[in-house]
Amino acid sequence: MLFDEYYGEYYACVSEILQEALKGTLTKEKLIDITRRRGFAETVLTIPGHLKDGSWPLLTADLKTALRHPPQHPVTLLQKRWLKTLLDDPKIRLFNVPETGLEDIRPLFDPRKIIWYDRYGDGDPYEDPGYIERFRLLLEAVKQHRRVQVTFTSHRGRQNTWTVLPYRLEYSGTDDKFRLLCESDRQRYRTLNLQRISACRLLEAFDPEEHPSPLLQNDSVQLEIVDERNALERAMLQFSYLAKKTERTGENTYRMTLQYRREDETELLIRILSFGPVIRVVEPDRLAMLIRERLQRQSLCHFP
Amino acid sequence: MAYSELIKNFEKVRSYMRDFYVYGFKGRNEFDAKSARIYDDEYRRVKAWLEGYMNSYTDETGKKVFISIDSRAVFHNPLYTAFKTKSFTDWDITLHFFLLDILSDGPATVGDCVQRITEVYLKDFPAEFPDERTVRNKLSEYEKMGILVSRKRGRNLVYSFSEEFRESPAWRDAIAFYTEAMPLGVIGSYFPQSGASPFGFKHRYLLDALDSEIVYDLCECMNESRAAELTLFSRRKKQENTHTVYPVRFYFSVQSGRQYLLGYHYRFRRPMFFRLDCLKKVKALETEKDPERYEAYWQAFDRYLWGVSPGDHTLDHLEMLIHAGPDEGFIAERLMREKRHGTVEQADGETWKFTADVYDATEMLPWIRTFIGRIEQLTCTSDYVVRCLQDDLTAMNRMYGGDTGAV
Numbered sequence: 001m002l003f004d005e006y007y008g009e010y011y012a013c014v015s016e017i018l019q020e021a022l023k024g025t026l027t028k029e030k031l032i033d034i035t036r037r038r039g040f041a042e043t044v045l046t047i048p049g050h051l052k053d054g055s056w057p058l059l060t061a062d063l064k065t066a067l068r069h070p071p072q073h074p075v076t077l078l079q080k081r082w083l084k085t086l087l088d089d090p091k092i093r094l095f096n097v098p099e100t101g102l103e104d105i106r107p108l109f110d111p112r113k114i115i116w117y118d119r120y121g122d123g124d125p126y127e128d129p130g131y132i133e134r135f136r137l138l139l140e141a142v143k144q145h146r147r148v149q150v151t152f153t154s155h156r157g158r159q160n161t162w163t164v165l166p167y168r169l170e171y172s173g174t175d176d177k178f179r180l181l182c183e184s185d186r187q188r189y190r191t192l193n194l195q196r197i198s199a200c201r202l203l204e205a206f207d208p209e210e211h212p213s214p215l216l217q218n219d220s221v222q223l224e225i226v227d228e229r230n231a232l233e234r235a236m237l238q239f240s241y242l243a244k245k246t247e248r249t250g251e252n253t254y255r256m257t258l259q260y261r262r263e264d265e266t267e268l269l270i271r272i273l274s275f276g277p278v279i280r281v282v283e284p285d286r287l288a289m290l291i292r293e294r295l296q297r298q299s300l301c302h303f304p
Numbered sequence: 305m306a307y308s309e310l311i312k313n314f315e316k317v318r319s320y321m322r323d324f325y326v327y328g329f330k331g332r333n334e335f336d337a338k339s340a341r342i343y344d345d346e347y348r349r350v351k352a353w354l355e356g357y358m359n360s361y362t363d364e365t366g367k368k369v370f371i372s373i374d375s376r377a378v379f380h381n382p383l384y385t386a387f388k389t390k391s392f393t394d395w396d397i398t399l400h401f402f403l404l405d406i407l408s409d410g411p412a413t414v415g416d417c418v419q420r421i422t423e424v425y426l427k428d429f430p431a432e433f434p435d436e437r438t439v440r441n442k443l444s445e446y447e448k449m450g451i452l453v454s455r456k457r458g459r460n461l462v463y464s465f466s467e468e469f470r471e472s473p474a475w476r477d478a479i480a481f482y483t484e485a486m487p488l489g490v491i492g493s494y495f496p497q498s499g500a501s502p503f504g505f506k507h508r509y510l511l512d513a514l515d516s517e518i519v520y521d522l523c524e525c526m527n528e529s530r531a532a533e534l535t536l537f538s539r540r541k542k543q544e545n546t547h548t549v550y551p552v553r554f555y556f557s558v559q560s561g562r563q564y565l566l567g568y569h570y571r572f573r574r575p576m577f578f579r580l581d582c583l584k585k586v587k588a589l590e591t592e593k594d595p596e597r598y599e600a601y602w603q604a605f606d607r608y609l610w611g612v613s614p615g616d617h618t619l620d621h622l623e624m625l626i627h628a629g630p631d632e633g634f635i636a637e638r639l640m641r642e643k644r645h646g647t648v649e650q651a652d653g654e655t656w657k658f659t660a661d662v663y664d665a666t667e668m669l670p671w672i673r674t675f676i677g678r679i680e681q682l683t684c685t686s687d688y689v690v691r692c693l694q695d696d697l698t699a700m701n702r703m704y705g706g707d708t709g710a711v
Contacts, residue, residue, distance in 0.1 A: 002520050003314045005392035006449065007494040009385070010310065011400065018401060040309050040389075041352040055394045057429040058401055066425045069408040071401055073496070075469040077450025082491040083475070086482050095478040101469060108488060109523040114554045115566075117611060120641040139477060142502040170376075170504040171485055174558040181504065218374070236326045237561045241509055243374040246329045247363065254329065259374060271559075274670035277699035292704045294677035295697070301627060301680045304694040 006076065013038035013047055015073065018058060021065040031063070081108045090126040094135045116173075123176030124195050134200050135169075138180055142166045147203035150180070152196045159198075164190065165206055167213040181213070189214050191263070218243070218259035222282040223272065225254040231278035238271065255282070307345055309352050310391035315584060318514050320346040321371070321386060322581065324358070325511055328370025353385045375508040379501040381484060383513040384493040395434055399442045407452070411464035414440045471495070477502065484508065487556070488523075490516045509561035514581070521586035522565055525551050528588070529595040531570070534578060535585035544584065549576065550592050552602045555612050564612050568598050575605055577612045607645060608663050615664030622665045622689065624658045624672065625651060625681040635678065642671065655680060665689045669696075676700075 005011060016034050020026040031051070035044045050056040059065055085107040086092050087099070125131050141148040151161045164182035170191075171178050178194040225235050232254055236246065243259040260268050269290055272279055281288040311317055323330055324347075335343050347369060351358045360369045373382060402425050406412050412420075414436055422433045443463050446452045454461040471479075480501045483492030490513055525532040534547045549567030555577065556563045563580040592598070608619055628635035636656055639648045646660030662668065665686045672682065672693060684690050 002488075002490065002517050003387055003390050004449075005390040005396060006400070007388055008310070008390050008392070009388040010392075011397065012388075014397065014401070040385075041355050042309050043352075046309065050394070054429050054431055056398055057426055057431045058398060060428055066427070067401060067405045069405050072404050072408060072465075074404075074451045074465060075471075075495075079491055079494055080450065080469060082488060083469075083479075085488075086478060086486065089482075089486070091481075091485075092478060095474050095481070097474045097478050098472055106527070108491075108520070109526065113523075113526055114487060114556055115606070116558055117555050117609070117644070118557050118559045121643070122637070122641040139502055143477075168504045169502055170506055171481070172506040173485060173509075174507040179506075233326075234560065236328075237509075237511070238559070240326055240511055240561055241375040241507055243372045243377075244328075245359070245361070245370065245372060246327065247361070247368075248329050248365075261376070270674045273676055274673050276669070276673050276696040277703055280703050288704060291700075295701055295704060297677040298679060298697060299701075301678065303679050303681055304690070304697065 002078070009039060010043070010047065012073075013043065014051070014056070014058065015071040017047075017051070018065050018067055019070050021059055021063055022067060022070055024064070026059075026063045028063070077105070078108075080105045085109055085111070093126060093132055094139075096136065116176075119173070120175050124178055130198075131194070134197055135178065135194060137200055137202060138166060138194070138197075139169060141200075141202055142169055144205065145208045146205050148182075149201045149203055150192065150197050151199040152192055153198065154196070163203065164192075165211050169194075183211060183214075189216065216261055219262050219265070219284070221258050221260060221268065221272075221284065221287055223256045223258065224249070224280045224282050225256055226278050227252050227254065228278050231275060235275065235279060307348065308391060309349060310389050311349065312391050314387070314390075314517060317346055317349065317386060321350055321383065321514055322511065324350060324369055325371040325373075325383075328372070329368050331366040331368060333366075349389075350386075353389060354382055357382055373510060375510055376504065376506055378510075379484075379504060380493065380497070381489065381508075381510045381513050383510050384483075384490045386514070387490050387493075387516070395438055396442070399434065399439065403439070403442060403446070407463060407465055411462045413457070413460040413462050414443060415460070417443070417463075487512070487519055487554070488516055489513070507558060509558075511561060511581075512556075512563055515563060515583075518580050518583045518586055519554070519563075521588070522551050522554070525586065525588050529592050531589040531592055532567070533587040533589055534565075534567070534583055535587075536578065536582050537584050538582065547571075547576070547578070548589065549578075550595070550598050552598055553606075557611075562612075566602070566612075568601065574617070575601070575614065577614075608661060610644060610660070610662040610664065611667045613664035613667045615666075617663060619661045619663065620665035620684060620686045620689070622658075622660050622662065622668060622684040622686075623681070624675070624679065624683075626656045626658065626675055627654055627678045627680050628656055629654055666692070669693065 013035055016038055017026065017031055020030055031048055032044060035047050039047060051059045080102060084102045084105040088107060088111050138148065147163055148166055149161065149163050151159065153159055162184050164184050166180055166182045168181045169178050170181050180192045180194060182190050182192065184190045225232055235256065239258055244256055246254055246256045249255050269287065272281060273291065281291060323335065332340065332343050354371060357371050357373050358369065359372050360367055402421050403417060406417050406420050417439050418436055426433060443452060447454055450466055452463050453466045454463050476498065479492045479495050481503050483489045484505050522532065531548060531550050534549060535544055536547065537544050548570050551565055551567050553566045555566055564577045565580060566575055566577055569576045626635060626639065639656055639658055643658060646658055649657050651657040665684050666689055669689060669692060673696065682690055682693060
């Protein structure tokens with residue numbers, strides 16, 4: 001079963017409390033502190049009470065436990081089946097996972113039974129040994145906070161070699177691509193397509209506190225939606241990957257405010273265009289102007 | 305019943321979370337709750353689970369609650385939290401810790417467990433002792449979950465831990481990635497997470513998490529080649545109905561956030577798509593005797609799908625000419641990667657031709673509109689498609705104050 005208390009936050013929270021009790025270091029303050037950190041907003045009103053009143057007889061009044069071992073949380077069959085499923089995905093080769101340990105386990109599903117029907121067709125080459133090697137090196141660089149020298153081909157076809165500080169590997173399910181988010185000598189925030197990187201080399205470590213991953217500022221766009229052709233539901237869902245706020249402005253009209261990164265503006269523009277006249281950009285004017293330009297260009301195309 | 309942060313049935317909260325997340329402009333009285341108190345309780349729960357992501361505003365019609373998440377700025381899907389809220393009894397949690405502690409010392413029978421619980425763990429408590437059946441049930445439950453194994457010793461069953469699965473560092477990286485990038489990723493979130501994830505995600509539709517139980521049940525049907533009874537809830541008609549299908553494939557969109565099941569409908573004798581967020585329940589039925597028949601049927605059927613509409617099962621032929629200047633190679637690249645079952649060829653130095661035969665060309669309109677500014681010609685055997693684009697362009701020119709006369 002997918003929805004089971006075994007995986008619940010309450011069990012995890014009590015487990016941490018009992019570990020502390022086993023070490024003999026549990027105090028009332030620590031108990032509250034663990035509950036606040038591990039639990040939900042109101043968990044502090046329940047777990048300490050149950051442990052104190054004996055309805056969960058796991059802790060004595062002096063915060064000791066009769067358990068002899070640190071609480072265990074063995075991996076379940078469901079979890080093993082999920083792992084086994086991953087072995088059938090082409091991207092799993094990027095991770096060098098051992099092929100042993102799951103021989104008798106049945107996967108949860110066959111990835112070929114899932115059709116990602118609007119995924120772009122030029123995804124990364126996950127079976128290319130060179131790509132796999134570079135991916136693994138960059139993953140280590142991100143995890144170990146190591147500078148890395150990358151050689152890559154730019155959009156204009158020029159080959160560059162940079163030394164960068166890697167922050168994260170970002171995956172897009174739409175593009176089926178990985179990108180390296182990093183800092184270069186010239187710019188605080190860079191995005192490099194892994195597919196365009198032809199060589200990379202690990203360099204010395206850097207202090208992540210001196211070079212924290214930048215907090216990027218979002219731009220905001222305000223859209224007016226006319227709920228025709230199921231536009232409201234489609235827009236709500238389609239833009240749900242962005243931070244958004246929606247307000248009803250009339251019987252059939254809505255105002256939606258989206259937060260987006262400036263670097264994604266063209267992509268957002270295209271998505272807005274796909275709705276046609278049922279969505280209008282109210283502001284910023286700059287974005288409305290870009291749509292206007294496309295409409296003007298269309299009028300020169302002899303269609304319709 | 306007193307309020308609790310935990311819930312017994314996930315389905316109950318699923319639609320609330322969806323409404324808070326997707327819509328976010330509904331007032332308290334617009335929810336389908338049987339009473340205002342039910343709404344208040346669900347709101348309070350979701351707020352407790354998703355602290356930091358719940359927002360609200362007030363307008364003339366009252367308070368509106370919504371969930372807002374920039375999926376690029378979060379590294380773990382916050383909606384997975386909802387799956388970690390299952391309620392349990394006092395004995396469930398108590399026996400969980402007692403039994404796993406006992407078995408850490410080695411194999412034990414039900415009797416051994418009861419004895420140690422009463423003589424050691426509950427010695428200092430006034431709590432009543434658990435009976436053998438309660439202990440046996442919990443051990444048996446954990447055996448079904450694959451945590452424990454049992455073997456016969458005389459007339460008794462002896463329980464011990466099943467073979468341990470060792471998570472190598474490579475598995476930890478894979479789990480961190482697939483938890484956010486794979487269907488049923490919620491299961492990955494059940495593994496302990498250590499430290500910051502090295503991965504980020506773009507275009508991530510977090511909402512799919514809420515349909516995980518439905519996906520899981522359908523996967524089990526597919527694994528065993530079983531038919532399934534689907535209980536659907538129509539939001540528009542506000543009514544439930546059931547369909548018996550043979551589940552063939554999932555169709556997931558990475559651009560709209562929608563997820564569908566393609567099933568062969570036994571009564572209507574044709575393939576049909578069902579949105580997973582409209583499915584309330586999946587019941588596994590008998591094994592299909594001839595699953596290969598539907599597999600072959602699917603292979604022929606899929607060739608002409610643009611998205612998820614089979615139209616009336618006849619084909620529309622569509623041709624489109626797109627302008628791309630000499631230094632606009634990215635347009636040809638776009639066409640090539642987004643063409644799906646269509647074909648792309650260069651018509652002349654500055655024009656690219658896209659051709660497709662699909663069941664329902666109206667499904668292509670959103671994609672065609674993304675080329676506004678470059679469409680030199682559009683022809684389609686469905687007049688509606690061409691007319692619709694023409695009308696859209698006229699309306700958009702009017703909206704943005706353009707030259708309506710030019711269109």
